Amino acid sequence: MNVCKRLDQLLLQIAEIGCDQTTGGYNRFAYTEADHQLRVFFAQTAEELGLEVGVDAANNQWAWWGDPDREPEHNLVLGSHLDSVPSGGAYDGPLGVLSALSAIAELIDDGFQPRSAVGVANFIDEEGARFGVACLGSRVLTGETSYERLSQLIDYDGIPFVDVVSASGVDPARLGRDDRALSRIGSFVELHIEQGHQLIDLHAPIGLASFIWPHGRWSTTLSGTPNHAGTTRLEERDDPLQRAAHFVLELGELAIARDAIATCGKIVVEPNAVNAIAAKVHLWIDARAEDPDRLAHLETDIVALAERLGGRLVNDSLTPMTVFSASLNQRLGSLLENPPVISTGAGHDAGILASHGIPTAMLFVRNPTGVSHSPAENANREDMAAGVDALIRVIRGLTS
Ligand code: HGY
Ligand code: MN
Ligand code: MN
Secondary structure, eight states: OOHHHHHHHHHHHTTTTTBOTTTOOBOOOTTSHHHHHHHHHHHHHHHHTTOEEEEOTTOOEEEEESOTTTSGGGOEEEEEEOOOOTTBOSSTTHHHHHHHHHHHHHHHHHTOOOSSOEEEEEESOSSOTTTSOTTHHHHHHTTSSOHHHHTTOBOTTSOBHHHHHHHTTOOGGGOSOOHHHHHTOSEEEEEEEOOSSHHHHTTOSEEEEEEEOOEEEEEEEEEOOOOBTTTSOGGGOOOHHHHHHHHHHHHHHHHHHTTOEEEEEEEEEESOOTTBOOSEEEEEEEEEOSSHHHHHHHHHHHHHHHHHTTOOOEEEEEEOOEEOOHHHHHHHHHHTTOOOEEEESSOOHHHHHHHTTOOEEEEEEOOTTOOOSSTTOOOOHHHHHHHHHHHHHHHHHHHO
C-alpha cells in the first residue's frame, strides 16, 4: 500500500479521539478515557501487524517486530507519544508513532526481514499536561523520576497521581525504573513534527536534530486579600491578580534580556469570581535557553521577580541540554542523503533517553504553519510520506 495512504488511514482512525469539535484541538491527557482509547488503538494496530505488544514498569507501551532479547544492543526503537497538550494539534506525538507503524507495515508487505528487532514505543504522558512533569513515561523508565516524587504529584483536579493510576487498574507501587526495557533499546530514533519554521526556511521536508535546548518548568503562588469588587477602594486593595499581571509582563522582559524564552501559559485564579478580588493566583512558568548558563541566569532573575511580587518560585522539572548521538546522526545522514541538522527548543522522550546514554536521534517532518501545541499544527502529505520513507530507510539501514 502507498505509505501515505496507510498513515492517512491511521491518523483518521484516531482523528476523533479527544477532539474538541469546536476548536479542532486535542485533549489527550494521561490516564483519561482518550488516552485509554489511544492505547487500545496502538495495541490493536501493532497486533494486527503481528508485533508483540507489552508495557514496561513505567506504563509505556511497546510493540516488537522480532525478538527484542536476542541481540538487544542491536535493536532499533522508533516511536513517540500519543498524548497532547490542552487543545493540541493532531501531529505532535502521533506522527512519530503512526509513521513508525506505517514504515513497519510497508516493510512487512515488502517481505523485508530485519536481522535485529525493531520496536515501537508509545511513551505515556510526554506533555505533562495532567501532572505537570513533562516526559513522565521516559523519566520513570530511566529512574530519573522516583516513586517518592510520583507520590507527591497531583493532577489538575487535585487528585493524587497514585489514585489516578490505581483507578486505571495499574498498581502505582510497581512503577519505576525498568532495566530490562532499557536494555532492549539498542538505539532510538524519534520522528516528530517540527515545532517551528526552520525546515520551511531551509526548503527541506525532513531534518535531523542536533540538540535540545535546556529547559524547565516552575510554579509560584501569589496571595492577596479577597474582598468585594464594588465596595473596596482600588488604593486599599491587595489584589494578587494585579501582581500576576506584572509577573507575566516582566517575565517576558527578563527572558528577552537574557536572549532566552519564557512563557506563563497557565494561571489559576481563586476563587475566580467576576465581582470579587482574587484570594490567590497560581502561575506556571516554562523557560528555555540555548545554553545552560543563560537558563540558570534567567532562573535567578525569575526567583527574584517572584519574591518581589510576594511569591516563592518552585522548580517542578528541569531538563538539561541534550546532544544527540553524533555517530547515529552520521549514519542517518548518509542513509537519508544528508538532510539539514537543526536544534530544537522543544522537549522529547528522545532527549531523556539520550541523557541516559542511549544512542538517540530525532527526525523532524516539516510543518507548513510552523505552529505547534495548537490546532493550527499541520503537515502535508508529501512531507509525511518523506518521513515514513526516511524511517523505512533507517530500519533497512540499521537492521540488515
Ligand atoms: O513542551 C515541550 O517541549 C514538548 O513539546 N513536550
Ligand atoms: Mn509537545
Ligand atoms: Mn511531542
